[in-house]
Amino acid sequence: MTAISVVGLTKAYGDLTAVDAVDLTVDVGEFVGVIGPNGAGKTTLLEMIEGLRRPDAGEITVLGEPAWPRNRRLQPRIGVQLQASAFFERLTAREQIHTFAALYRVPARAADEWLERVGLGEKAASRVEDLSGGQAQRLSIACALVHDPELVFLDEPTAALDPQARRNLWDLLRAINEDGRTVVLTTHYMDEAEALCDRVAIIDHGRLLQHDTPTALVAAHAGGGNLEDVFLALTGREYRA
Amino acid sequence: MSGLTGTPFGALSIAILRGFVRDRSALFFAVVFPLMFLVLFGALLGNQDQPEIEMVKVGDVPLLDHLPADARSAFDATFDVEESDDLDAALELVRKGDADVAVEQRGDTLVAHYTQTEQVGAAITQVTLQAYVDGANVAVSGRPPKFGFEADRVEDDSLTTIQYYTPGLLGWAIAMSSAFGAAATLQGWRQSKLLRRLQLAPVSTPTIVGARVAVTIGIALGQTAIFLGLGWAALGLTLTGSWWMSLPLVVVGTLCFMAIGLLAGAVAKSTEGAVNMANFLVLPMAFLSGSFFPLDGAPTWLRRLSDVLPLKHLNEAMLDVLVRGEGPGSALVPLGILAAFAVVVTLLAAKLFRWDTA
Ligand SMILES: Nc1ncnc2c1ncn2[C@@H]1O[C@H](COP(=O)(O)OP(=O)(O)O)[C@@H](O)[C@H]1O
Ligand SMILES: [Mg+2]
Numbered sequence: 001m002t003a004i005s006v007v008g009l010t011k012a013y014g015d016l017t018a019v020d021a022v023d024l025t026v027d028v029g030e031f032v033g034v035i036g037p038n039g040a041g042k043t044t045l046l047e048m049i050e051g052l053r054r055p056d057a058g059e060i061t062v063l064g065e066p067a068w069p070r071n072r073r074l075q076p077r078i079g080v081q082l083q084a085s086a087f088f089e090r091l092t093a094r095e096q097i098h099t100f101a102a103l104y105r106v107p108a109r110a111a112d113e114w115l116e117r118v119g120l121g122e123k124a125a126s127r128v129e130d131l132s133g134g135q136a137q138r139l140s141i142a143c144a145l146v147h148d149p150e151l152v153f154l155d156e157p158t159a160a161l162d163p164q165a166r167r168n169l170w171d172l173l174r175a176i177n178e179d180g181r182t183v184v185l186t187t188h189y190m191d192e193a194e195a196l197c198d199r200v201a202i203i204d205h206g207r208l209l210q211h212d213t214p215t216a217l218v219a220a221h222a223g224g225g226n227l228e229d230v231f232l233a234l235t236g237r238e239y240r241a
Numbered sequence: 242m243s244g245l246t247g248t249p250f251g252a253l254s255i256a257i258l259r260g261f262v263r264d265r266s267a268l269f270f271a272v273v274f275p276l277m278f279l280v281l282f283g284a285l286l287g288n289q290d291q292p293e294i295e296m297v298k299v300g301d302v303p304l305l306d307h308l309p310a311d312a313r314s315a316f317d318a319t320f321d322v323e324e325s326d327d328l329d330a331a332l333e334l335v336r337k338g339d340a341d342v343a344v345e346q347r348g349d350t351l352v353a354h355y356t357q358t359e360q361v362g363a364a365i366t367q368v369t370l371q372a373y374v375d376g377a378n379v380a381v382s383g384r385p386p387k388f389g390f391e392a393d394r395v396e397d398d399s400l401t402t403i404q405y406y407t408p409g410l411l412g413w414a415i416a417m418s419s420a421f422g423a424a425a426t427l428q429g430w431r432q433s434k435l436l437r438r439l440q441l442a443p444v445s446t447p448t449i450v451g452a453r454v455a456v457t458i459g460i461a462l463g464q465t466a467i468f469l470g471l472g473w474a475a476l477g478l479t480l481t482g483s484w485w486m487s488l489p490l491v492v493v494g495t496l497c498f499m500a501i502g503l504l505a506g507a508v509a510k511s512t513e514g515a516v517n518m519a520n521f522l523v524l525p526m527a528f529l530s531g532s533f534f535p536l537d538g539a540p541t542w543l544r545r546l547s548d549v550l551p552l553k554h555l556n557e558a559m560l561d562v563l564v565r566g567e568g569p570g571s572a573l574v575p576l577g578i579l580a581a582f583a584v585v586v587t588l589l590a591a592k593l594f595r596w597d598t599a
Binding site: 047050051052070072075076078080082083085086087088089090091095098099100102103104105108 | 246247248249251252253255256257259260263264429433434435437438439440441442443444596
């Protein structure tokens with residue numbers, strides 16, 4: 001079964017083509033990583049699939065529904081963590097997730113359970129501004145999951161985390177996927193993609209370069225190396241934004 | 242789950258209200274800062290009645306000592322009397338400006354010594370004392386006075402300090418907090434991508450906007466209650482009949498200034514930029530709308546300019562219903578003007594609105 005189907009997706013900002021004729025499918029229950037250097041077009045691609053941006057061209061079907069215009073039937077079925085930590089100012093962690101629970105008309109009890117599950121039970125009374133980077137990421141993931149969505153989008157969930165926080169987050173993300181949810185995440189850590197993803201989509205300059213399992217990509221491109229060598233072989237080594 | 246907090250509208254309203262109450266600087270600028278101005282203006286400008294005229298009474302002055310009761314009270318209100326036995330010393334005081342007039346009685350003649358430095362005081366002194374002498378002459382003649390005189394006091398437009406400043410400073414306070422609140426929320430939520438995140442939740446845009454509007458109106462009504470309550474309890478404010486008409490004025494005024502804040506938030510590129518722009522719009526407007534001083538003495542072109550400012554209409558209408566004793570009908574035209582401003586500026590802000598920073 002197909003969770004996401006994207007055909008010929010294109011989006012330009014003025015002269016800059018941020019996403020260029022991308023075809024992509026994601027199966028139900030799959031864990032897919034979108035990897036690419038800064039400015040490759042990962043966020044733009046995700047935001048179009050989420051229904052936040054209107055594509056210039058192409059077709060997007062999400063859980064059997066068109067993604068644009070903003071689709072009300074789809075909203076309760078997808079969970080989204082945006083790149084930044086999108087929080088209400090000066091609320092505690094508990095108030096934050098309770099607010100999101102209410103927006104989805106989910107009981108407060110479910111919100112408290114998610115707070116425990118991401119390990120923030122002790123931090124429930126702390127203001128969001130006082131949380132560490134890792135705690136804030138976990139809170140925003142919990143807010144994305146509070147209504148028990150089938151399909152979850154996470155934009156760079158492990159950016160700026162220390163190794164401990166990153167590994168703990170991996171366990172959490174794996175568990176979310178093992179619950180039966182389809183997960184799409186963006187990252188520029190190759191070890192992360194290798195450890196978590198069933199398939200990875202490598203994009204650069206808005207174009208989809210490869211879309212396959214990490215094992216197959218390494219076998220085809222790395223010449224005895226790892227996924228990072230594949231990535232550098234495909235995207236080159238000049239500095240990015 | 243308690244009723245309101247479980248609904249999207251209730252949860253959003255409570256989240257926004259908590260964010261405001263926990264923001265000390267927002268709370269300070271919405272409530273404490275304008276109240277500081279009110280107390281300050283009250284103290285600085287409180288006693289602006291005509292100052293009393295300082296009189297030195299040299300020796301016995303029977304004419305003034307035996308004034309009839311009604312003349313006595315007028316005399317006491319006009320003159321601040323000091324007694325002396327030394328005419329030369331008294332004249333010296335007048336010459337130096339430490340006293341305004343020295344009076345003595347030589348036989349049946351009342352003699353007043355004054356300088357011409359303070360002409361109004363001198364004129365009042367002269368006329369008043371002349372009247373006492375005339376009165377005394379009529380009294381000794383034994384005949385009833387042919388002409389009568391009666392004083393009838395008319396309520397004038399000049400108000401005491403607190404009466405004048407409470408409505409205007411309240412208008413400024415509401416304008417500030419409504420505009421800043423809207424500008425900062427729009428920019429802050431856009432920067433943090435919360436605006437985008439809310440777009441993905443199953444809540445409609447009217448629900449989100451409605452919650453923000455409801456909280457801002459609640460805050461404005463709270464400011465009104467604090468201002469009027471404190472003014473009445475501690476500063477001697479007396480409200481006139483249709484003061485309750487200030488409530489719809491506050492509500493529509495809030496919408497108007499929220500719209501201005503939204504416009505600032507839509508145009509600006511950062512939260513600081515949005516707040517600065519709101520400030521840039523509201524502070525000069527407060528000066529030109531009589532929040533800080535009356536515009537009676539201002540040049541005509543300035544008063545014409547102030548007519549296009551919504552705060553001017555809010556302030557004038559608040560003055561009318563709160564302290565000038567005007568009826569409820571007086572607020573209808575200003576309400577219409579403020580509503581029209583709100584609609585036009587909101588449409589403009591909506592046209593310039595963007596979901597993202599870039
Ligand atoms: N709202 C926008 N307006 C104009 N250009 C944008 C906007 N968003 C992103 N871009 C540009 O589009 C390209 C892709 O950006 P993005 O999708 O954020 O990449 P990534 O998430 O992979 O870093 C970048 O060059 C970025 O500068
Ligand atoms: Mg990105």
